[in-house]
Amino acid sequence: MFAVIIYAYSRGIYSTRDIEYLCKGSQRAQYLLNSSNIPDYSTIARFLLKSNDIIYELFCQFVEKLFKLSEIPTETIYIDRTKIEAYANKYSFVWKKSTLKYKERLGLYNK
Missing domain, CATH: 1.10.10 (Arc Repressor Mutant, subunit A)
Structure with missing residues (x-):
């Protein structure tokens, strides 16, 4: 199964x-x-x-x-099919905190 x-x-x-x-x-x-x-x-x-x-x-x-x-290339991280636009406007953005949280869950977060 x-x-x-x-x-x-x-x-x-x-x-x-x-x-x-x-x-x-x-x-x-x-x-x-x-x-x-x-x-x-x-x-x-x-x-x-x-x-x-x-x-x-x-x-x-x-x-x-x-x-x-x-x-898996480590230069780019794909999280849950999220698309981050290069030219953001006030209607399209990604919260930094949520991105860091998902990055940390993947075990890739290095300070």
Whole structure:
């Protein structure tokens, strides 16, 4: 189930109903399920809810591994699909405090 979740997230699919639809229509997702039954959206939601801490820890280990392999450029940090404009106006800005908080969570904050 975890492999299907990662596959769906990598395809930009985050809704449990959409993940269920992906499992029904994609041979790749069915391969990742090892020919087991296609999970219902509520089953996927329960899995995500019960294993949230484990998934977060695996994601952190995955990101650390990518950093060690130099697969992630450290010149630019992308946080939660946030776009920071070069020419900001009064209607588009990013709070410095929130950016530093997310940077610190990533373990990249060095004073």
